[in-house]
Amino acid sequence: MxxxxxxxxxxxxxxxxxxxxxxxxxxxxxxxxxxxxxxxxxxxxGFVDIHTHGGGGHTFTTGDVDAARGAAAFHLAHGTTTLLASLVSSPYDLMRAATAAYAPLVREGVLAGVHYEGPYLSTVRCGAQNPEFLRDPSTDELADLIELSGGTLRMVTIAPERDGALEAVKLLVSHGIVAAVGHTDATYEQTLAAVAAGACVGTHLFNGMRQPHHREPGPVFALLGAPNVFCELVADGVHLHDGTLAFAAQTAGPDRAVLITDAMAAAGMADGEYELGGQSVTVADRVARLTRDGSIAGSTLTMDAALRQAVGAGVSMVDAVRMAATTPARAIGVDDRVGxxxxxxxxxxxxxxxxxxxxxxxxxxxxx
Incomplete structure (x- = not known):
């Protein structure tokens, strides 16, 4: 036809x-x-979202297959035809269960893979990640999860300053899995060490990271300046000022800047009370924050809205589309098929x- x-x-x-x-x-x-x-x-x-936790009242974070189908369908209606299901920091047993549960969805093409955002993250820069579950990377644990996933696991976010982080990055890369740097208090040098070990994505650049300083540029400058690193940007007007979004997009260029949603279940839903990684989240005026301390807890963004935000910030239509589809497809190695x-x-x-x-x-x- x-x-x-x-x-x-x-x-x-x-x-x-x-x-x-x-x-x-x-x-x-x-x-x-x-x-x-x-x-x-x-x-x-079709948009490619490499970092989303849910939407339409459904979540990817619990390993529930029906919820995962619902979240994928919600984002599909907003133009996202390829996405990773992002977990948050979780106990090992939940990581195993969710990975096994989502493998059939990856085979069906509902999901492009699974992304672990944690639990190998900084306690200082944990943001909305549940501190109860944070821990140092374990290559034994990761090796088991990689074998279990059978190709389902596509990306893992790690704080490079944690003990064992560089070994974990090398293990992931050796299996063709994307290693990302995020939720980190790393120095500039520690970040570049992770990049040298094979890390090639910066998880929601600026957010959950040590702030740049002219005498200690930290992870933001290291990731922006690394020619082989894709930089995720949450273009919702909350995570990043439009001036910051435009600066990062121009500095990284459309071949390295990646629009993501970092959406949670509340995307597309009414304001109210929600849950993320075992923590209460309050959504007001479409902004999601931890109830206990007001930390930003993901977003209520969709990729079509992210595209509009980027264009409104001064990014050209052609470049914004590359950032929403072509470049994220390259970042996770599916650009031969989509994007x-x-x-x-x-x-x-x-x-x-x-x-x-x-x-x-x-x-x-x-x-x-």
């Missing part, structure tokens, strides 16, 4: 103002200019109106 979608097509090389994406079955067959097209919607690749409107890739498309709001979503050649 052949489907043609016409409009302003955003490709990795620019915008085809009068363009058409031709889809055959599950794949993009061709992209061409159609002079007869007038004032069409934006056509962009760009290129012939041969899976036909994941998002149709946006001129206000960059979702009109339609296609995944693997099928409209939702």
């Amino acid at each position: 052949t489907v043609r979608v016409s409009g302003k097509v955003v490709t990795p090389n620019g915008v085809i103002r009068q363009g058409c994406v031709e889809v055959v079955d599950e794949r993009i067959r061709a992209i061409a200019e159609y002079p007869s097209v007038r004032d069409g919607h934006w056509i962009v690749p 760009a409107l290129v012939p041969g890739r899976r036909a994941d498309l998002v149709v946006l109106d001129d206000d960059l709001r979702v009109v339609q979503v296609m995944r693997a050649g099928a409209w939702l």
Whole structure:
């Protein structure tokens, strides 16, 4: 079956103002200019979110399969056609159970993999991570989880200053798993040591990190300055001022800057009381904070809103789309299949109106 979608097509090389994406079955067959097209919607690749804990009232953090399906479906409706299910710092048994439970969802294509955000994180920079579960990295523990996952585990966030962190990074990288630096009080030098060991992602840059100082630049400058590190940015206007977002996007460039949601179950839901990693979270005016101390606890963001925020902060449409789809796909090694409107890739498309709001979503050649 052949489907043609016409409009302003955003490709990795620019915008085809009068363009058409031709889809055959599950794949993009061709992209061409159609002079007869007038004032069409934006056509962009399906978004790739490499850091999200849930949404639509559902969470990834408990290992519940039905909840994971619900969260994935919620984000799919907002244009995210590829995502990682992010756990928070948890007991070892929960990590095992969730990893095993989500393996079938990865095989089905509902999830692209699992991300452990913790528990190998800094107690000083734990943010909304439950301090009860934080601990030093264990290569024995990780080796067991890697074997159990059977390819399901895609990324692990680690604070490089913790004992055993560099060994853990090397172990992950040797198995093709992305090692990320985050929730860290590391120095500049400690961060670069993790990068040298193979870490290639900065988890929600600026947030949960030692603040930059001109005499101790810390992890932010180290990660921004490392040419092989992808820098996650939570573009919700809360985690980052728009000026900071624009600065980081310009400094890293669209080939290294990655938009993420860091969303929790409250995304798309009413204000109220929620739970994250065994801790109470209060959502007010769409901002999620720990009830006990007011720390930011993830977000209520969706990727379409992150795209709008980035464009509103001055990032060009082409660069913002790369940051929302193409670059995150590269960060987790799925860019040969998704993340760009290129012939041969899976036909994941998002149709946006001129206000960059979702009109339609296609995944693997099928409209939702």
